[in-house]
Amino acid sequence: MEPTIFYTDGSKSDDSIATSAGVVLEGSTTAYSISLPRECFSFTAEAFAIKAVLDIIYNEFVSVKKDVIIFSDCQAVIKAINNNEINVYKNMYIVESRKRLFEINNKMDKNIIIVWTPAHIGVVGNEVADRMAKEGSKEEILQGDIVVPLLDVRSLFRQNMWNNTQSTIVQNSRAVGTSYFKNFYNPAMNKPWFAEFDEERAFVTFVNRLRSNHYNLNESLARKGYVDSARCDCGYEIEDVDHVIWRCSKYDETRIRLDLEFRSRGIFDENSIFTWIKRGRWTAVRIVYNFFRSINRVI
Numbered sequence: 001m002e003p004t005i006f007y008t009d010g011s012k013s014d015d016s017i018a019t020s021a022g023v024v025l026e027g028s029t030t031a032y033s034i035s036l037p038r039e040c041f042s043f044t045a046e047a048f049a050i051k052a053v054l055d056i057i058y059n060e061f062v063s064v065k066k067d068v069i070i071f072s073d074c075q076a077v078i079k080a081i082n083n084n085e086i087n088v089y090k091n092m093y094i095v096e097s098r099k100r101l102f103e104i105n106n107k108m109d110k111n112i113i114i115v116w117t118p119a120h121i122g123v124v125g126n127e128v129a130d131r132m133a134k135e136g137s138k139e140e141i142l143q144g145d146i147v148v149p150l151l152d153v154r155s156l157f158r159q160n161m162w163n164n165t166q167s168t169i170v171q172n173s174r175a176v177g178t179s180y181f182k183n184f185y186n187p188a189m190n191k192p193w194f195a196e197f198d199e200e201r202a203f204v205t206f207v208n209r210l211r212s213n214h215y216n217l218n219e220s221l222a223r224k225g226y227v228d229s230a231r232c233d234c235g236y237e238i239e240d241v242d243h244v245i246w247r248c249s250k251y252d253e254t255r256i257r258l259d260l261e262f263r264s265r266g267i268f269d270e271n272s273i274f275t276w277i278k279r280g281r282w283t284a285v286r287i288v289y290n291f292f293r294s295i296n297r298v299i
């Protein structure tokens with residue numbers, strides 16, 4: 001007997017007003033698009049979509065066949081659903097999905113498997129689910145309709161920890177975190193990156209600010225509306241971290257020492273500080289940190 005096939009997808013983009021989930025049932029003309037609060041990670045949307053399918057199977061679809069395949073393009077969510085470890089920070093939709101799966105396995109005569117399918121390789125159902133998810137992300141939803149999982153909220157706060165007030169966080173929420181999610185967000189990581197890191201607080205703060213792309217240079221400040229222009233005092237259009245490190249003419253003299261320091265440590269690739277942080281090249285990052293101290297810039 002042919003299995004019943006569902007495709008799920010989650011969507012979150014920089015310019016959308018909501019995070020959203022899409023669900024498609026193969027062979028059906030109906031597809032679902034659900035909008036979630038924009039604070040939700042795409043991981044949450046992916047988990048929500050799978051949970052929605054399990055709810056459909058459990059509550060509505062008597063016609064669902066014995067064998068059910070649910071396709072998702074999010075390996076992290078599939079892993080989380082299959083992981084037995086109990087963790088208070090486990091995403092609530094993962095927890096609910098596991099509960100639903102358990103109920104279905106116990107009460108209903110069905111075999112459900114959740115299978116990973118790579119995104120955007122032209123699997124039709126997956127493409128439709130993706131389109132449905134994108135549709136959902138254009139719709140504004142009423143806050144409070146769908147609960148934002150604890151971990152999403154916690155991370156939102158952590159990356160803004162130097163913005164002391166919640167109102168700042170809310171104001172900035174449109175621009176917040178996009179770079180962080182793109183470069184560093186790892187749903188499988190449940191400890192902060194510096195957990196096993198014996199470094200002084202100021203260094204950790206320095207790296208945290210760069211990781212979240214919020215720092216005290218004109219490029220970042222202009223992005224948040226604190227200063228009018230991203231321009232550097234030296235005349236260059238954008239004062240960002242890499243400009244200050246590699247090119248700003250104001251620091252040419254200090255840069256000679258920086259260069260010597262890199263060479264003495266065998267570091268020859270002139271790379272973006274963000275790449276070094278991402279790759280955990282702490283010796284190089286530490287040299288850059290010392291460079292900022294020596295030019296008296298606290299960023």
Ligand SMILES: [Zn+2]
Nearest residue numbers: 232234248249
């Ligand atoms: Zn400059």
